[in-house]
Amino acid sequence: MKTSLIVLMTVALSIQTTHVFADNTNGKNLYVQRCAVCHGPDIKGTGPLAHKSNPPTPDLTTPAFKKRLNDYPGVIVSSIILRPNGDLIPKTLRENGVKIPPHAWSVSDFRDLNQYMNDVISKKQH
Numbered sequence: 207m208k209t210s211l212i213v214l215m216t217v218a219l220s221i222q223t224t225h226v227f228a229d230n231t232n233g234k235n236l237y238v239q240r241c242a243v244c245h246g247p248d249i250k251g252t253g254p255l256a257h258k259s260n261p262p263t264p265d266l267t268t269p270a271f272k273k274r275l276n277d278y279p280g281v282i283v284s285s286i287i288l289r290p291n292g293d294l295i296p297k298t299l300r301e302n303g304v305k306i307p308p309h310a311w312s313v314s315d316f317r318d319l320n321q322y323m324n325d326v327i328s329k330k331q332h
C-alpha cells in the first residue's frame with residue numbers, strides 16, 4: 207500500500223518535472239525579468255535600454271553570434287558570471303532608473319536560462 211503510493215507520487219513528480227522542463231518557465235522568467243529590458247523579448251537587442259549604452263546591446267540572433275555560441279557554448283552563462291563588460295550593465299540600469307533585484311543564481315537557473323536563450327536563438331532567422 208505504502209509502496210504503491212510512493213510509486214504513484216514518483217510518477218506524478220516526474221511528469222510534472224518533464225512538463226516544467228519542456229515549458230522552461232524558469233528560463234523564460236529569468237530572461238524576461240533580467241535580460242529583456244536590453245536584449246528584447248526576441249533577443250535581437252530591441253529592449254527599451256538597448257541603445258542606452260556604448261556599445262549598444264547586440265543582436266544575439268545573427269549568424270555571427272550563432273557561430274560564437276557554437277564555438278563557445280558557455281558564452282551565455284559566462285557573460286552572467288564573469289561580467290566581461292565590467293560595470294556597463296549596472297551603470298546602464300542605474301542611469302536609466304531601472305532596478306533589477308539581486309538574484310541568488312542556482313545551477314538550474316543558469317541551465318534553464320541558457321537553454322531558453324539557445325532555443326529562441328536557434329529558431330530565429332536573421
Ligand code: HEC
Pocket residue numbers: 237240241242243244245255259261262263264266274281282285286290291294295296298299
Ligand atoms: C543594461 C542592459 C543589459 C542587460 C540587463 C543585459 N545585457 Fe547582455 N549585453 C548588453 C550589452 C550592452 C552587451 C554588449 C557588451 C559588450 O560588447 O561589451 C551585452 C552582451 C551580451 C552577450 C554577448 C556576449 C559576447 O561575448 O558575445 C550575452 C550572451 C549577453 N549579453 C547575455 C545577457 C544575459 C543572459 C542577460 C540577463 C541575465 C543580460 N545579457 C542582461 C546589455 C545588457
